[in-house]
Structures are given as C-alpha cells and as structure tokens.
Amino acid sequence: YRYKKREVRYTHRFGGLKEHLWHIYDNASSSKQKRWAERFMREGPCPACDGGRLKPEALAYRIGGNATDEKNIAELARMDLRRLEDFFAEVPFAGQKAQIAAPIVKEIRERLSFLTGVGVGYLTLDRQARTLSGGESQRIRLATQIGTQLTGVLYVLDEPSIGLHPRDHHRLIESLKGLRDLGNSVLVVEHDRETIEAADFVVDLGPGAGRNGGHLISAAPPDDLPLRHNGFESLTAQYLKGKKRIALPETRQSGTGEEIVLKGATGHNLKGEPFRLPLGKLVCVSGVSGSGKSSLVSQTLYPILQRHHHNAKTVPLHYDAIEGEDHIDKVIEISQQPIGRTPRSNPATYTGLMDYLRDLFADLPESKMRGYTKTRFSFNTKGGRCKKCTGAGIVKLEMNFLPDTYVACDECDGKRYNPETLEVRYRDHSMADVLDLTVAEALELFENVPRIKRKLRTLDSVGLGYIHLGQQSTTLSGGEAQRVKLAKELSRPGTGDTLYILDEPTTGLHFEDIRHLLGVLRALVEKGNTVVVIEHNLDVLKTADQLVDLGPEGGAEGGHLLFEGTPEEMAESDTSTGGFLKEELERSAAFAEEDEDVDLDAMTSSADDRAAEDEDLDEGVAEAEEAEARENGEAVVEEGAVA
Known part of the structure; x- marks a missing residue:
C-alpha cells in the first residue's frame, strides 16, 4: 500500500479465525471485548480430564466392590445423589481400610440422606452452583443446617417448596419438623397448601395486596383459622376450608387439530421419545423434580422455534427433527425474570402505557400554550425531568464501608419532574400524581381515554390492580413481573397463532393469584393461541386441556415420556403425578355443588363477551x-x- 508517496509492504501470517479470536480474548483490555469474543465460543468438558477437574494421579484412586464397579472421585461426582446414596450403602471395605473408612463413610451417608430428604436427590455433586434454582440452593442450605444438629436457632425460609413435585413435599416437611424437634423454631413464608396445613401455627396477612394488605387478619393453628377476623375476610382460610376453590372448567378446549412434533430430543437426561404438542390448548408439562421438563420445553423446543421464527442465535439441546413449526407464527417465553434492572423501569414504561400518558399530557391546552411536546413528560430525557436525580426520583447515598443505599431526591421529593412540568395537570393530576396511582385508581381516572383504558384493563385483569403505575420494576416480585409481561402480551393485537411458554408460573403465588393467572391463560387459549406451562401445582394441572408427564425419577432415571392425555386420564395412570392428581380431582368433585365455588369459566367473561x-x-x-x-x-x- 502507499504511505506518504511511497510503497510499503506489510507481511503477516494469519492463523485463522480461531487463533484470531483467542488472541482477542487473551489480550482483551475490557470485559466488553471479552464478552464479544465469548459470543463465538461454547463451554465444553476439558479434553485432558474429561471434565473431572483433577490430574490423572488423583483420578487413579478408585473405590468399589469389584473392578467393574470401582469409581474414581470424578465418576462419583457425576452420579445423582440417589444413586450415590445407594453406592455408599453397599461399598465394601475390609481390614485396615474398613477402620479408616468407617467414620468418613458414616458422614457421607448422613449428608446424602439429608440432601435426598429435602428433595434434591436428582442433582449431581459436580453441578455448578450458578445453574441451581433459588429453591434448590435454599434446600441444599437447609440440608447443611440439618446436619449441624444445632439447637435454639430461628430458621427463616422463603418458599422452600419452589420447584418441588407433590411427591417430595412430604419429605421436605419432615425435614422441617426434624429441625423443630431438635429445639429450633422454623419460620416459613409459603403458599403451598400441604406446608400450611402441616404447620403448628399460621400467621395470615391481608386481606389483599399492596395498599389493600399489611393487616394481621389472624394468627392460629391451621385448623382454627377463622374465615373472617378483625373485620377482614381471610382468602387463605376460605381456600384451605373449601369455601373458595379453583373449580374444573366446564369444557376443555379441543384445539385446532394441528400439532408440533419434536423427535429425538436427547439433551441432558431426555431419552429421545417423540413429544407431541397439540395446538390451541392449555398444555401442562409435569413430572418429578429433575425429570427433564425444562430440558424438553425451555432448552430444546423453545430455542428451535425461536431460531425458526425470530432468527435467534440460541442453540437448542440435541434433537433429530421437528414437524409442524409453521403452524404458529411466533413463540414467546414469559419468565419470572425482572422486567427492568434500574429504578427508571416501571409497569407504565414496560407495557407502553407511558407513551399514551405522555401523548395525553402533551395534548392538554396548558401544554400547547407553553409549547410542551411529549418529550417534556419523559423522565429519561432532558427538559421536564428533575436535574438533580435526572428523572430517577432517587439518589444514591454512598455509605463507605457499607453497601450503597438510595433515598428520595430532596429536590423533587421523589416526583422525577421539575416544578414547571408538574404544573400541567389532567383532571387535577400531574404526571407524578398519575404515576403514583394504582392500576385500579387509574382505571377510574382514565375511564374515557380508550387507549389508556385498554392497557390498564389488561393489568387489572391479571390481578395487578394494586401495583402503582410508576412502581420501580426492581421492587416487583417474580410473580408480579411475570403478570406484567402477560398483560403486555394481552394488550397486543394478536393473530391467534402464538405459542406461549411459562416455566412454573405459580411460584410465589397465593391461591387467589393462581385464580387470576389461570383466567389470563384461558383467555389466551380462547383466542386460538397455545399455552405450554411447566408446572407441579395441582390446581393448574387439573384445569389443563392436555397433560404431558415426564419421569419416572429425576436425573439419569428420568427423561422418559410417561403419559399424554387429559387430567382425568392421567388420574387413572400409575404415574407419580397421576396419584396426586386423582386425589385433587376427587376433592374438587366433593365440593362441586357448593355455592361458594370459584367457577374458573366465570372468572373471565365468555369469549364472545370479551x-x-x-x-x-x-x-x-x-x-x-x-x-x-x-x-x-x-x-x-x-x-x-x-x-
């Protein structure tokens, strides 16, 4: 090439893209550069140790009965805890080896017993901690505490039953009772019926959520919980005593007649059996913990459809073929992940309601007289926002050796906007006043504004009438965040050919919240969409149009497709889920004629009315x-x- 009127020759060996990417990765000067290079990489087992993490010398030591059964430490770490418990129950040692091994094996057996007792027997010892769910991590910590044999301790657990199949609930409850019997106190935040009924004492808060909650309704043993106390009705007591309940639908959706067929899925513990997904139905995928539900739906089916319809780069687990993917036009996964990671995000901005509010305020006579546009009413741009907090409403207070904390901005008093912008009012409400309203209150204020009313009505229909429009997204629970996402989808004009995927959506939800959630899911199905739910909750399973059960166990013994059919058909099957579902259906039938039943079909208006x-x-x-x-x-x- 030419440089300053002279010809320059540059010679360099190009070692290929792989070498080039490794050079960028190894010499990255920032985490951003490193993340860019990681986009072209995939984690895999180390070729030297095959994922065993140790040197050959360490892996040469083996224990077991005979040469074929001997295992090194890496092979033991790959076994799920149930199989590992069986292995150490029979491992033979003789002579001096027995004397050395006896106390060690005793400790191993006890710890394995504690872990399987809290319902994580399907996990392996080499499972990375960052891949564990919150419920799994909590139950492992619980098993550790059981092993310490401490007394006089107050244990606080937040929904330990998350992710547990009904079969494993009993063992978890026995573990909690074991802690109590040692002389400890166990305080559990829980919505699960079986856990509540097994408690010695129940503290019931309510009667509603948000501004409508915070009252102590009653505190008593579960059998003595009053239906009404201190001037408030107890929804918890009504559901526990059968005065309110989620009834079976009068009819189950017949679907569109089309289906998606996934063949040869063998990722993780899946066994490759064909998975048929009927379209136009509410389909629940059930099975014991670790049976392969998420592997099948979230890590195989969803990435395949995402790549097909949305050109996503997500790589699915191994599969052979898929048929019928063109029967839908898009796929959406609605998780319980936060809808925003900063205080600026709120339900109004996430659902698009904020755009309509800004349009409304910009069209007011006062705004036109002052020359304000819709930009003036955004707290993310200069002009109308508070200069000190830049529209966040809060400022960070550095605490030196303590974690930073946030306090309301003292200039705008947490209202986000400057005084001039707040002088523009709609029906005596400034923009800050509107953002401070609950969804239910805003519905009354904007009764005659169709676009805004539609957004608000969908939020209210999913049971979020109590949240504030400007509530920071970081303060929403997982269940609330999921329902905000559902409301956003409901407010969109749909084609009726969308596949929605939800993984354990009832996590953290009360019986009444589950009622609202099921109403929303049924509304989506009535519009011709397909909803796939990975779930253990029997109230959800019994109302599904189609059930798919995986098992029979977790880990290596799972991954088999055990059953496909209606809830009534599953109740007659010999699967673990079928036995519990049969009891639930019988309980529902026993209360079917009571006047206080909550009719699921009456929760929402009919499809024609809607x-x-x-x-x-x-x-x-x-x-x-x-x-x-x-x-x-x-x-x-x-x-x-x-x-």
Missing part, C-alpha cells in the same frame, strides 16, 4: 387515533379503501 368488549374498545381507540391524525393534518384512510 370479543365484543375488545371490539368496542378498539373502535374507541381507532376513533381517538383518527381524530389525532386529522388534528395533525395526516391523511386518514377508511378501512377497506385503497390508498
């Missing part, structure tokens, strides 16, 4: 948008006309 309501609201939205377009001098094209 369609009519949506049509009326759509007309209102269309009229408002048409008027806005005319006001802005835009051309308006009538439906059915050619522009």
Whole structure:
C-alpha cells in the first residue's frame, strides 16, 4: 500500500479465525471485548480430564466392590445423589481400610440422606452452583443446617417448596419438623397448601395486596383459622376450608387439530421419545423434580422455534427433527425474570402505557400554550425531568464501608419532574400524581381515554390492580413481573397463532393469584393461541386441556415420556403425578355443588363477551387515533379503501 508517496509492504501470517479470536480474548483490555469474543465460543468438558477437574494421579484412586464397579472421585461426582446414596450403602471395605473408612463413610451417608430428604436427590455433586434454582440452593442450605444438629436457632425460609413435585413435599416437611424437634423454631413464608396445613401455627396477612394488605387478619393453628377476623375476610382460610376453590372448567378446549412434533430430543437426561404438542390448548408439562421438563420445553423446543421464527442465535439441546413449526407464527417465553434492572423501569414504561400518558399530557391546552411536546413528560430525557436525580426520583447515598443505599431526591421529593412540568395537570393530576396511582385508581381516572383504558384493563385483569403505575420494576416480585409481561402480551393485537411458554408460573403465588393467572391463560387459549406451562401445582394441572408427564425419577432415571392425555386420564395412570392428581380431582368433585365455588369459566367473561368488549374498545381507540391524525393534518384512510 502507499504511505506518504511511497510503497510499503506489510507481511503477516494469519492463523485463522480461531487463533484470531483467542488472541482477542487473551489480550482483551475490557470485559466488553471479552464478552464479544465469548459470543463465538461454547463451554465444553476439558479434553485432558474429561471434565473431572483433577490430574490423572488423583483420578487413579478408585473405590468399589469389584473392578467393574470401582469409581474414581470424578465418576462419583457425576452420579445423582440417589444413586450415590445407594453406592455408599453397599461399598465394601475390609481390614485396615474398613477402620479408616468407617467414620468418613458414616458422614457421607448422613449428608446424602439429608440432601435426598429435602428433595434434591436428582442433582449431581459436580453441578455448578450458578445453574441451581433459588429453591434448590435454599434446600441444599437447609440440608447443611440439618446436619449441624444445632439447637435454639430461628430458621427463616422463603418458599422452600419452589420447584418441588407433590411427591417430595412430604419429605421436605419432615425435614422441617426434624429441625423443630431438635429445639429450633422454623419460620416459613409459603403458599403451598400441604406446608400450611402441616404447620403448628399460621400467621395470615391481608386481606389483599399492596395498599389493600399489611393487616394481621389472624394468627392460629391451621385448623382454627377463622374465615373472617378483625373485620377482614381471610382468602387463605376460605381456600384451605373449601369455601373458595379453583373449580374444573366446564369444557376443555379441543384445539385446532394441528400439532408440533419434536423427535429425538436427547439433551441432558431426555431419552429421545417423540413429544407431541397439540395446538390451541392449555398444555401442562409435569413430572418429578429433575425429570427433564425444562430440558424438553425451555432448552430444546423453545430455542428451535425461536431460531425458526425470530432468527435467534440460541442453540437448542440435541434433537433429530421437528414437524409442524409453521403452524404458529411466533413463540414467546414469559419468565419470572425482572422486567427492568434500574429504578427508571416501571409497569407504565414496560407495557407502553407511558407513551399514551405522555401523548395525553402533551395534548392538554396548558401544554400547547407553553409549547410542551411529549418529550417534556419523559423522565429519561432532558427538559421536564428533575436535574438533580435526572428523572430517577432517587439518589444514591454512598455509605463507605457499607453497601450503597438510595433515598428520595430532596429536590423533587421523589416526583422525577421539575416544578414547571408538574404544573400541567389532567383532571387535577400531574404526571407524578398519575404515576403514583394504582392500576385500579387509574382505571377510574382514565375511564374515557380508550387507549389508556385498554392497557390498564389488561393489568387489572391479571390481578395487578394494586401495583402503582410508576412502581420501580426492581421492587416487583417474580410473580408480579411475570403478570406484567402477560398483560403486555394481552394488550397486543394478536393473530391467534402464538405459542406461549411459562416455566412454573405459580411460584410465589397465593391461591387467589393462581385464580387470576389461570383466567389470563384461558383467555389466551380462547383466542386460538397455545399455552405450554411447566408446572407441579395441582390446581393448574387439573384445569389443563392436555397433560404431558415426564419421569419416572429425576436425573439419569428420568427423561422418559410417561403419559399424554387429559387430567382425568392421567388420574387413572400409575404415574407419580397421576396419584396426586386423582386425589385433587376427587376433592374438587366433593365440593362441586357448593355455592361458594370459584367457577374458573366465570372468572373471565365468555369469549364472545370479551370479543365484543375488545371490539368496542378498539373502535374507541381507532376513533381517538383518527381524530389525532386529522388534528395533525395526516391523511386518514377508511378501512377497506385503497390508498
């Protein structure tokens, strides 16, 4: 090439893309560069030790009965805890070896017993801690505490039953009782019926959520919980005593007749049996913990469909073939992950409601007189926001040797906006006042604003009438975040050919919250969509149109497709889930004629009524948008006309 009128020759050996990427990775000057290079890499077992982590000298030591059964420490770490417990129950030692091994083996057996007792027997010892769910991590810590044999300790557990199959609940409860019997106190935050009924004492808070909660309704043994106390009705007591319950649907959806067929899925512990997903139904995938539910749905089916419909780069687990993927037009996974990681994110911004609110305030006479545009009412841009907190409403207070804390901005008093912007008011409400309203309160205020009303109505329909429009997303629970995502999807005009995937959506939900959630899922199915739910909760399983059960155990002994059919058919099967489901269906039948039943079909209006309501609201939205377009001098094209 030429440089300053002279020819320069540059010679360099190019070692290929692999060498080039490793050079960038090894010499990265920032974490951003490193993450960029990691996009082209995938983790795999070390070729030298085959994932055993140790040198050949350490792996040469083996224990066991005979040469074929002998295991080194890496092979033992790959066994699930149940098989490991069986191995150490029979491992033979003789002579001097027996004397040396006896106390060690005793400790190993006890610890394995504690771990299997709290329901994590399907895990392996070499499982990375970062891949464990919150419930699994908590139960492992619980097993550690059981092994310490401490007394006089107060243990606080937040929903230890998360992710547990009903079969494992009993063992977990026995472990908690074992801690109590040692002379400890166990305080459990829980919604699970079996855990509540096994407690010695229940503290019931309510009667509702948010502003409607925080009252101590009653504190008594579970059998003595009153239906009404201190002037409040107890929803918990009503569900426990059968006065309220989630009833079976009158009819189960027949679906569209189409299906997606996944063949040869063998990722993790899956055995490659064909998985058929009928479309247009509420489908629940069940099975004991570790049986392969998430591997099948979240890590195989979902990435395949994401790549097909959305050109995603996610790599699915191994499979041979898939059929029928064109019967849907998109796939959406609705998780309980936070909807935002900063204080600026809130339900109004996430659902798109904030855009409509800004439009409304910008159209007010006071705004037009002052020359304010919709940008003025954004707390993420300069102009109308508070200068000190830049629209966050809070400021960080550095605590030196303690973690940083956040306090309300003393200049705007946490309102996010400057005084001039707050002078613009809609029905005597500034933008800060609106963001401080609950969804239910905002519905009354914006009754005559169709676009805003539609967004608010979907939030209210999923049981979130109590949250504030401007509530920081970081303060929402996993269940609340998931329902905000559901509300966002419900408010979108859909084609009716969408596949929704939810992994254990009832985590952290009360019976009443589950009722709201099921109403929303049924509404999605009634519009022709397909909903796939990975779940253990029997209230959800009994209301499904189709059940798929995996098992029979967790870990290496799982991954088999045991059953496909209706809840009634599963109740007659010999699967672990079938036995518990049969008891639940019998309990539902026993209360079927009581007047206090909560009819799941009555939770939402019929499909025709809902369609009519949506049509009326759509007309209102269309009229408002048409008027806005005319006001802005835009051309308006009538439906059915050619522009």
